[in-house]
Amino acid sequence: MRHMIELRELTKRYGPTLAVDRLSFEVQPGVVTGFLGPNGAGKSTTMRMMLGLHRPTSGEALIGGRPYDRIRRPLHHVGAVLDADAAHPGRTAFTHLACLARSNGIARVRVTEALDRVGLTSVAHKRVGGFSLGMKQRLGIAGALLGDPAVIVLDEPVNGLDAAGIRWIRSTLRALAAEGRTVLLSSHLMSEMALTVDRVLIIGKGRLIEDTSVAEMRARFERDVLVRTPRTDELVPLLRGMGAAVTRTDEGDLVAVGVDAAAIGDAAAAAAIPIHGLTPRSATLEDVYLQMTDEAVEYRAATMEKELV
Numbered sequence: 001m002r003h004m005i006e007l008r009e010l011t012k013r014y015g016p017t018l019a020v021d022r023l024s025f026e027v028q029p030g031v032v033t034g035f036l037g038p039n040g041a042g043k044s045t046t047m048r049m050m051l052g053l054h055r056p057t058s059g060e061a062l063i064g065g066r067p068y069d070r071i072r073r074p075l076h077h078v079g080a081v082l083d084a085d086a087a088h089p090g091r092t093a094f095t096h097l098a099c100l101a102r103s104n105g106i107a108r109v110r111v112t113e114a115l116d117r118v119g120l121t122s123v124a125h126k127r128v129g130g131f132s133l134g135m136k137q138r139l140g141i142a143g144a145l146l147g148d149p150a151v152i153v154l155d156e157p158v159n160g161l162d163a164a165g166i167r168w169i170r171s172t173l174r175a176l177a178a179e180g181r182t183v184l185l186s187s188h189l190m191s192e193m194a195l196t197v198d199r200v201l202i203i204g205k206g207r208l209i210e211d212t213s214v215a216e217m218r219a220r221f222e223r224d225v226l227v228r229t230p231r232t233d234e235l236v237p238l239l240r241g242m243g244a245a246v247t248r249t250d251e252g253d254l255v256a257v258g259v260d261a262a263a264i265g266d267a268a269a270a271a272a273i274p275i276h277g278l279t280p281r282s283a284t285l286e287d288v289y290l291q292m293t294d295e296a297v298e299y300r301a302a303t304m305e306k307e308l309v
């Protein structure tokens with residue numbers, strides 16, 4: 001079973017605050033999709049509406065063509081982790097999952113399978129209160145997988161995890177997507193998402209800013225080439241003659257935009273200008289993301305200042 005998540009003009013207003021503003025997008029099966037935006041952009045509110053926890057002011061969020069509250073046996077269709085700390089600390093991992101399974105009509109054998117899938121079998125009978133954040137996150141994912149759902153939704157799953165924890169989440173989500181599931185996870189950091197997700201949905205102030213693939217986002221960056229030569233005075237006019245925009249760094253290197261490294265190397269060789277360094281550079285995904293969401297962040301900073309006055 002493959003399910004798509006579909007938002008149609010989804011809107012949520014809290015009094016004067018427009019938390020989610022006519023948001024429309026689709027999340028496809030078979031890939032990992034990142035839902036990105038600065039703090040307060042509206043990610044949690046949107047996810048809560050997808051999962052029927054908040055009622056939209058207008059518009060709709062559909063999973064497999066239905067709003068969440070009209071899905072029969074929802075855990076078999078959608079698994080979600082909104083809060084890694086949701087399990088009762090006094091319960092064991094096994095009891096926590098067994099209760100969840102029982103109240104949702106899921107066979108007990110699924111508990112063992114889910115614990116195994118997230119690598120918690122050896123601590124299945126230990127109390128959750130003693131678990132690290134990474135273990136709690138695994139337990140949350142085990143809970144989400146109990147009903148073998150087609151759609152998986154995770155709010156900030158890598159927040160606060162160490163490198164090994166992030167790597168585990170990454171490979172687990174990729175494997176779940178490869179099985180044909182729809183996987184959506186939110187984050188406010190692009191750097192955390194770049195290696196995990198195939199597509200990104202970026203929001204700011206409750207509105208959609210970008211709906212693209214990570215590959216396309218990388219390709220769209222402005223690239224430049226850092227050039228080191230002892231004969232900058234000769235190379236600068238040569239590069240400008242090729243249509244490049246050239247600036248100098250404080251260290252005396254040149255930064256050329258609009259020509260690639262190979263063309264610079266060839267032209268310098270033809271003019272017998274020695275090159276001591278030639279480094280193509282691209283902006284990081286984080287740079288581009290920050291640029292895209294800048295306006296939303298400035299807006300927040302401005303309103304916060306106003307609130308402080």
Ligand SMILES: Nc1ncnc2c1ncn2[C@@H]1O[C@H](COP(=O)(O)OP(=O)(O)OP(=O)(O)O)[C@@H](O)[C@H]1O
Nearest residue numbers: 014017019037038039040041042043044045046188
């Ligand atoms: N229950 C609520 N009542 C009033 N305003 C709310 C409520 N929940 C969220 N908001 C406001 O809605 C906006 C969006 O918040 P939301 O938590 O969805 O953002 P977010 O992108 O998940 O941010 P974060 O990364 O900080 O969790 C914010 O301005 C927030 O203050």
